[in-house]
Amino acid sequence: MELLLLIVFLLLLILLFKYLQTKRQIRNLSKQIAELVNGKSEKMLDISLIDKDLEQLAGILNQYIDNQRQLIASTLRHENYLKESIANISHDLRTPLTVILGHLQLLRKETLTDRQAQRIETIFHKAERMKELVQTFYDLSILDAEQITPRREDFNLSNLLINLISENAPALEAKNLSPEIDLPSHSIYLNSDYSMVERILQNLLTNAIRYSSGDIKMSLKQARENRAIFTIENPINSKTEINPARLFERFYTGDASRHNGGTGVGLAVVKLLTDKLGGNVSAEIKSNVLTVTLEIQ
Template sequence: MAILLCALTGMLIITVILLFIKIRILQKSAGEISKALADRLETETNTLIDLSSRDPYMSALAETINVQLRKLREERQRFQQGDRNIKEAITNISHDIRTPLTAICGYLELLEREEMSEEVRRCLCIIQDRADVLNRLAEELFCYSVTTSAPFQQKREAVSLNSILAESISAYYAVLKGSRITPDIHLPESAVMRSLDKNALYRIFGNIIGNAVKYSDGDLTIKLDENGGIVFSNHAPKLNELQAGRLLDRYYTVEAASRSTGLGLSIAKTLTEQMGGSIRTSYAAGTLSILLHFP
């Protein structure tokens, strides 16, 4: 009896050890699958999940996931190709539109020199206004497709954020004055130097100031701090927090924005992030703020 009891105890101990080893193998395999799946989802790679163990159940699970990864890779490739095709089409269309628009605007300028009745002049102004909108849309479509279709070709150099910001504000002085906006500008005395693409900065600041013209209730405050943080803020009572949060989305517009293409801030976001900066919006107490930071 004692011998039988010892044998049963030994078998039980061996069974527990085997179960423990099996559980450890399953835990290791599950960890490998989890880590490998996270890596495959974050990076574009053709490598599939491979396990160190040969447990049939975990191997079957890994193969099932590999099947889905192959499908996901195919879908991603189709999406990327479709996205490239769309951006190329936008580039071509915007170029094709700009060519006749240039001719139309030229003829409109010639017509303005001719004598005409008030009604004809009024109609001519409407045509000119619509042509300007189309021209701006074609330009922004072209710029957006260029900045997103391929890695941005940066020409980095040491630039002063103070100077670029001041020059951008000066370039938009007539537009701001036409909208009865007198900007309140706060710049530090010492130059805030960064290694950035100067032309991209002009585009970013210009698009943000242009956005203020669309949404501002007659004011605009611009602050630059010594750490490379820039805040553009203005009262925008016609907006709400949800709308403000979507202003950086491409093609998003709200009724408060007249003649908006929905691309200006999206282009600014793309260029900012390509240069290693960050951009976000906030809305509180009827004030819209666009916050940039170049570390």
């Protein structure tokens, strides 16, 4: 009888030990899952368990986690490819649109009938609007891109600026703006990402044209080694309320009604790309003149 009681007691001890071990392993699994869910860990679940059923459950959960990771990675790759495609297409569309606008601007100066002039004017404004939308698509794709890596190369920054001013001649003429350009006698070269610098300068110029109430002033000069300073000034309407400290925030626009067609993403892209290139950009307003200073490298 005593032997039977001893055996029962030992069995109860073994069952209690196994129960406590199982409870401990369940708590451990719960902790691992919680850390995965909260992003505190990326490790797969530990499946070196005493209980075979728990071990099988952990294995199934690991397969599910692995499948989800592959699905997320595939989705991210697709999104990045889509964003890159939008950026590339938008960039490629800008050149033919600029050419179209240039020829339309020349046609506006020809001797036309009232009906012809009206049609040309309609096409011109629609093309301008299309160019703005293309630029907005590009800017949004840049803002949404998680990783942007500069691809540095040597190029002539002076020529790039002159080309951009020429491309924007129709927009300048449409608002009767005459840009005043101060360039050094020698060309300035940079070792930087050409596309990024082009987008930065284009957005600064677009912003100045859109909100300027008078002629625009631009200057370019050499700073420290492989650095250049670009300044653009434009007078603004005294009724326009612009906070220079917020000018580079996403979707910020001093025109609450967005009457000028601004979306508030252009200068946010300027800030983002400038930071990526290790440069600085700032803005100030004095006597109703907005001055943006860009130090780029």
